[in-house]
Amino acid sequence: MDFMVFQYPMITVQACLDGLLLGILFALIAYGMALQWGVMNIINIAQGDLVILGGYIAYFMYLYGIHPAWGVIVSPIIMYFIGVGIYKLVINKVVDRDLFISILATFGISILFMQLMNFAFGADVVLANSGYGTTMLFDNNVTLPNSKIFSAVISIVFAIGLVIYMKKSKLGRAIRATAQNSRAAKILGVDTEKVYAATFGINAALCGVAGALISITFTIHPYMGLPYTIRSFMIVIVAGLGNLPGVAMSGMGLGVFEEFADYILGTEFRIGAVFLLLVLILVYRRFKLSRKREYLK
């Protein structure tokens, strides 16, 4: 326990800024989670591994001399097709089944991806150096890597772009109709199978963007996926399905929480704190609902 973070205001500012910029990235991943959960009613444990895979795509471009920022364009395109492939192979068999089946099946995919990435890219912690430099604020007391600002801006651009796409385009309308009532949508001529595939693909593409940004700003490692899944799950259950401002807010809140947990408890307890927070949030909501004789559903 170390409360130095509260004694020096500059460290507090640093933690808050870091947390906000990190939280925007979390919100982007959580948006994908909310999308597939709302439309297909599956919980994808492999979400985090898709993020890491997207990160490796950007990292590989960096290795071959292309600036990793281009990964933001390339990685979602590749990830879209990977997502559709996963849907065609596995997910379409679990869509209408019990939720636990989908959790377990995607858990299997997660283990598979983890290990394949470990073989393909090695077990080292890597990052793609963007060479963007840093910005100093408040008399050089607060350092802010430009890559973090870049990633936050790109995430916001993608999120807004996707919201507009969902509102205006034909596929977006079909996706929203399927989310509301898949049977009615089917009757009215929506090819729900295609909609599901597209939804999963879009989710994977969002993960690809987030992964590319994470590979620039933070580090990636084959086994780092599960915390991202848990974070996005947490953000979605705090915000509720289909509540986009809520997803953004709770994502940033989670980012700030993590930074403070990092300072106060120490880095070794950071992931533990995230997982414990998930348990606490669920228990809190359970007690709040049980007063009304309801339960989380």
Added chain:
Amino acid sequence: MNKNILLYAAILIFGLVAPFVFPAFKVQLSILCVLIVLATTWNIQGGEMGYNTFGNILFYGLGMYLCASVQVGMFFPLAEWTESGGEKTFVHTPAQFFQGMAVGLVVAAVVPTIVAGLIGYAILGLRGHYFAICTLGLGVAAGEISGGIEIIGAGQGFTTPPFPEVGGLEARGEFFYFLSFGALILTFVAVRAIYSTRFRLILNAIRDNEDKAEAMGIETMKYKIIGWMVSAFFCGLAGGIMGGLVGYIDSTDVAFDGREMGVFMVLMAILGGKGTLWGPVIGATVFHIFKEGFWTFFLGWQYVALGVLIVVIVIYFPEGIMGWLREKYPEKFGEVIDEKDRKAQVELK
């Protein structure tokens, strides 16, 4: 009934004779016993109660750490033991080792039971996938947090006391084999006894429709917590034995290993057939044979094979071996099916 007694006697005799007939497989057989215990206790939640938990690994890891800590802490300062990282600064005499093991196993079984009782009221109020994800978080959080605690070895791991020099490697193997076999028999007898009472019916009622069960006047929360405590008891015991058997405890790779043991227990129960007494036993045996037999062919690719296996089992065999047998030979399970009904079913298909 007679047939059953013969079957049990055969298994018992096989279990007692096995370490002497197949001395090379002693460790594998002990691990198999532990796996069966874990699958059977998972089945109380996942199969009978309908609460699919990923969190039973919490009790397993807790039992593992507790047993080893008690075994060391009873005679030597724990902090210095973990500091020395398994170097032989302190040596247990045989009497100390067995005493420590006995007390450690009791603690390893009792404390997780209490923990399950304490957190049960909060956690078991969640339902469906919220429960699954919450328990998943619980297991991983326990692993991450125990990996940061210095006194139990933090990231560098905890070496359990080595077996004293009373008979060399053979004696060690036999000791742990009979320990785990004893745990297996204890678990099986206890679970079988539980399943033959009203308790199983209550758990099944909770699985089928919890609201209705509550409306019928069953205090569902009480029974859910009791069920979880039973699981925790045997999981802790299994963990304690496994810790001694492996000889080395690491927070995320051995004790709170959600990626291996935590998934294995779910997978074994599903493979064998959820909600049956024998399903997890058969599932664990088949899984263990498959794992040990084929793992060597996939050397390095185990996790890939595991991932594929999970997906295949979950998608294509969600009912498991027992479920398949039940569909094939319903008469053997005491189910009478009207011949007309069956014909109608076939025609429908």
